[in-house]
Ligand SMILES: Nc1nc2c(ncn2[C@@H]2O[C@H](COP(=O)(O)OP(=O)(O)OP(=O)(O)O)[C@@H](O)[C@H]2O)c(=O)[nH]1
């Protein structure tokens with residue numbers, strides 16, 4: 001599996017291959033700014049995406065981050081495969097790195113993170129009156145969602161902050177401006193800075209970039225939805241995931257016959273109306289129906305696949321065929337010139353909202369080094 005997946009990243013996918021300019025320069029400048037602010041922090045919460053615990057790290061800052069008191073918050077755990085998550089927790093434990101899987105939208109989950117932060121700080125620093133915690137992470141990992149939850153927890157613990165809206169910390173030694181933060185603990189007072197630092201992800205190879213794009217850390221327009229969807233299909237195929245779907249979802253799949261041809265030809269207005277307000281059924285049922293249709297299509301294509309998954313051409317042909325099947329499954333009309341991009345967008349939406357299941361895209365390393 002590992003070998004196959006490595007190759008996927010190298011595949012150009014003739015439709016959308018070519019060099020990619022992953023990040024604009026100003027983001028790198030912002031990372032340099034964070035480097036300075038980091039010096040002020042007594043502890044850093046590095047937020048990563050549970051689905052890509054290594055690919056969502058910033059390589060350049062790792063030496064500085066690992067030199068600090070750090071807790072890695074593996075966010076969006078609700079989207080990650082729980083059976084593999086514990087291997088990642090063990091991996092970070094082996095590296096002597098504190099880590100905790102969280103869901104930034106869940107207050108109880110964020111409270112556990114804050115408990116760990118408090119523990120890490122209070123066991124080492126008892127004399128300082130004020131301690132600062134900084135939240136950093138690459139784009140879209142859920143830093144703002146986390147800060148919002150922290151704000152709510154902090155306001156409940158220390159209601160005075162509600163009136164002031166922001167608790168001002170400082171002035172700190174060597175810093176002219178005050179820094180706003182939320183008080184989460186007392187004696188010593190612990191504040192979490194209310195503006196998170198955005199880091200540039202490190203992209204040593206195309207596959208890392210594709211994983212980041214699939215998880216939403218790289219804008220879709222940088223890689224193109226089609227290419228991201230092709231990558232997702234390649235991952236699913238190489239892992240044989242659709243073969244399990246029959247097993248998990250048998251009852252539903254047996255209930256819906258896969259249609260090779262849609263009898264009704266959908267027009268543009270049809271589709272627009274459906275996407276906004278599906279007829280007769282609730283939105284939930286509509287999406288469930290789409291998911292089942294997608295699962296049936298991919299399951300069918302994989303069981304009927306006669307080629308060799310290790311062969312790049314065979315895999316590309318399979319993916320091409322799956323795009324057409326997905327188009328029917330997702331009820332996207334044939335004549336539309338941008339049909340492929342619509343297929344890709346809808347398919348990615350299903351993946352990103354967890355409708356296709358929970359995934360971890362990175363492989364747990366065998367070595368003992370945190371990167
Ligand atoms: N399923 C799930 N979604 C989450 C979680 N945390 C955040 N999100 C979603 O992920 C998306 C990005 O969250 P943000 O909090 O804006 O991420 P960010 O790191 O602040 O992003 P930037 O400000 O662009 O760097 C939003 O759609 C959130 O609702 C989580 O734990 N689970």
Ligand SMILES: [Mg+2]
Pocket residue numbers: 143144145
């Ligand atoms: Mg944000």
